Amino acid sequence: MSVESLSIRALAAGYGGARILKGIDLEIAPGQITAIVGANACGKSTLLRAMSRLLTPESGEVLLDGTSVHATAPRALARRLGLLPQAPQAPEAITVLDLVSRGRHPHQGIFGGWSAQDEAAVAEALELTGTDALAEREVAALSGGQRQRVWIAMALAQQTEVLLLDEPTTYLDVNHQVEVLDLLTDLNRRRGTTIVMVLHELNLAARYADRLVAMRAGEIHAEGAPGEVLTETMLRAVFDLEARVMDDPVSGRPLMIPLGRHGLRANEREEARR
Amino acid sequence: MSGAAGIQRQRRARLTRRLRFLGLCAMLVLALCALILSLGQSFTPPATVLRVLGGEAVPGAGFTVLQLRLPRAVVGALAGLSFGMGGAAFQTLLRNPLASPDIIGISAGASAAAVFAITVLGLAGLPVAVVAVTAGLGIALLIYLLSWRQGVAGARLILVGIGLSGMMQSLTAYMLSQAESWTLQAAMRWMTGSLNGVQLEQALPLLAALAICGGVLLIAAPALEVMRMGDETAAGLGVRTGAVRAAVVVAAVGLVAVATAMVGPVAFVAFLSGPIAARMTGRDGSLLLPAALVGAVLVLTADYAGQFWLPARYPVGIVTGVLGAPYLLFLIIRSNRTGGGL
Structure with missing residues (x-):
């Protein structure tokens, strides 16, 4: 599978006159996992929406292998770039198999026609996400973690080389958060899919992403490997948070521990006061 | 790969269920047409009906079959298909069974426009349909504008539509009462629908x-x-959501308004067909075709029942109205109980 490049050039965008993104320049590392982090309302989701076709930029451009995403026909784009919105809604009384099959929509002609290739893509997506046993169940009857795996399966059936996800772990218990991120990493390692996701949970972002992008007030504050980006200085600047950053004993990636005002050991309290 | 086998089995089962239902409905429509053509006030043997349809001049039967019964069967079936498909398109697009054109005033608007075209402008035939479609589109636009507040929420749209529907119905009644010559039959058609x-x-x-x-x-x-999964997911799958929405609204209004201009706003056929089709075929595939056939079955059955099975002769819209009202109440009570707005 060829690896597509995704570059963002001087991108400015917003809603109804309010400019949220103020000139973003960013190269998405092909074949890697990039996590976008930042405080609420910093423009993370807006950036993701502008990278797909959901939001038309005021100026600047998003280039997928050199051609503008916004100048590409939606269906053609959807065969190369997938998007999973935050908290997507499942239609009433729909089964897992049917939901996942809808990922094949951009690959089908006007008069439908279900091919062996479609069937293989759906079967593979179900298997990769471990949802094949759920195929005949109704999506509404599943647990939150299962449901998110089903949505990811739908995005996989789309077979794009780039996959954008807006907070894929929101509303999930911590075990399911880890499960979903493990799954996305499997996908990235096995198929070379470029993954860009907005994540709230900083430690999980540092743990699972190859690259971190920290945003603040519509601009990119820092970008690079987790060890370079997740620093005490960055946390202060982007989140206005006093925190300690140390090596995660499990992964060796940076681990952030907020200081807060309560529950500190005596020596830490001394230090925080100074 | 037991998973792949399971998938195949599931797909085949679903397709079989769908095709069986479509086939059953199509056969039912044909059977109803045969019934309507041969058994009315008098009985015409099917062989004679076929001879008449074949163009042979059969004294006595010719007039009854060709002038009285055939138009009823054909126009009724076509109107039913139109109402059923138009209604299901609206319900799917707005993700709400209450958002059917006969609930939110599009049928009522088309009917009022048809009455206006006939009684005030003195039009007949195709121009009436054009006026009705224009009015239907106007009502759709008006609902959209009146319920717009940073996006269109389902409940507000439906309440605005119900209000407009009431206004259009009183307008129809007013115009009929002012018309120089009007019959009870015409009034019935434009108020409830009649064949x-x-x-x-x-x-x-x-x-x-x-x-x-x-x-x-x-x-x-x-x-x-795909748009049932929300606009963003659909856009991510390459759907031009704005264009699809506009095309679906215009086409569905066109179907419902033309049918209304021909037979009046036959109560609740658009509203009932989609949910009945969903109950029978499951909710995995598109409902448009199943709902269209259900609509045809509903109109033909209700019209026949209204003519021959009830103590007096009632127009089709009265019968479908009696069928639809309990379901409307059920939906409203259920949405109250689940606290889900409308």
């Missing part, structure tokens, strides 16, 4: 609307299904 006195020529606009608007809807059906 009394339909002519075979009225099938032509219906056929044209089904060919054009129905064609557009069937082409848009896969995209419409």
